[in-house]
Amino acid sequence: MLFPYTYVPHQMERMQKFIDFIFHEVWCKAPTSGPFGLNLFDANAELREVMEAFYYSDAQGADFFYGHVERIYGLFSALTAVQIKQFQQWYQGNNDLEKVCANDPATHLARYADIAVNHKNLAAQLGTFFKGLYSQSLLDLAALRAKIGDIEDHYQTFVATNKAGKCPFCGIGDIKGEHHSKREAYDHYLPKALYPFNSINFRNLAPACHECNSTYKLSKDPAYNLAGRRKAFYPFAAAAQIIDIQVALQHSDIENLKPTDVQMQFGPAAITEEIETWKDVYGIEERYKAKLCGENDGKYWLTQVLDECQAYDKQPADILAMRAQQAQSRPYADCNFLRKPFLEACQQIRVL
Structure with missing residues (x-):
């Protein structure tokens, strides 16, 4: 990577905060929390409002979100305390992108294939859920958008700070800036096709030119090659590495x-x-x-x-x-x- 992006805080980070709550406070506590219901979200008022709106909505995105949260809750309810701890380590590892890129040996990184070894059905449900979190049909729902804002505004805020106008992954392709009405696609640095838990984490989302994102990288894994784990550039590193x-x-x-x-x-x-x-x-x-x-x-x-x-x-x-x-x-x-x-x-x- 020729130069890093500057990370830009934004309202859309709330979506990852919602997922954090769902994972830690709902799914991981499923074995001792009883039947699934809206009461499980009482400790997060904004998320409770979203879940209630989705419960009464017939929109496809609302049914997708609520239904998968409930189904995954049911699968987590059968896990042991040791298994729950393993998932917590995986969740933390997959969302600590800087340590993943540094190949920190203490970071517990998990792909869907790793989870499926012992939890095939759960890996499949997590895959459908986390791959679908990034869909516009979900992010455009009024109840959710009112809480997290929208990705177009995130992009404009992002390029107002990151003004190089060139793709940092190649230095060749242009990156649309604040004077464009369209935007570049966000690359899931750890591909959402391979990794759960971070598909809406903006530490894992970086605008890339079309050639980098859709022609060359696709679902290539920066954290692994055929020999195993490897180091990679962190897209939001505090200091540039001069190549x-x-x-x-x-x-x-x-x-x-x-x-x-x-x-x-x-x-x-x-x-x-x-x-x-x-x-x-x-x-x-x-x-x-x-x-x-x-x-x-x-x-x-x-x-x-x-x-x-x-x-x-x-x-x-x-x-x-x-x-x-x-x-x-x-x-x-x-x-x-x-x-x-x-x-x-x-x-x-x-x-x-």
Whole structure:
């Protein structure tokens, strides 16, 4: 990840607070709380109002929410105290995104597949519920919207603070900002298809460009690969990790440059594992190499330098020095973070 987002508090966080209450105060206490009823929500007045409105509503989203909360309550009521404690650890782990990304060994991370080993029916019900929490048919219901606001307002609040205008996961794609009437999709960083408990947690929701979200990442898991758990960049990290990119070209025939002719190195070494996860999940090397070989990117950048040298009677080193300054001050404008190492590679093989 090239740079982190700044987390922006918003009214919609109340939805996760409602889920926190349902999980800890309703489901986890089901073995000793008796029959399911609205009285179980008395300690949370706002949620009680929502549940009561849903109980009397014939809207599909209302029936979905109320019905699944009740069905999952019934399944939790049969769990032992030890099993309840395990679910509590899973719930906490899945919602502590920063520790998940750091691969903290004390964090109990759980996928639906892990839960299904011993709780097949419960895993299925949790899957339907948590995957459906993010649906507009639910979030647009008046009784709920009055309590949590709406996601369009969240997005406008978010981009008023996060103004880079570029996708932090790739640095290439644009992110629609406050002057657009449309918005980007939110990526579930831990995919909602794989993980319960955090599908409406905005620490797990980050706007991403279409290519990152819908073409490359899809349901790829940043927390696991075939070898097991791995580190990943946390989208809302307090401090940015500066990634160094170096390019080497195998020959000087830029017009016929192919991705196989391009070598890329990423650093620093201290965050190698996070970088490898990032490259894997978002197809970074493929996308960057394709850009360097493109007519309107790498080849154009080279032509632009040569044209400027001729027009202004400059040496390539002068132009490259200016590009280096631009890359430092505005790395994501015109893909300066990629243009600089590409032009340096061209200089190394004496194309410049």
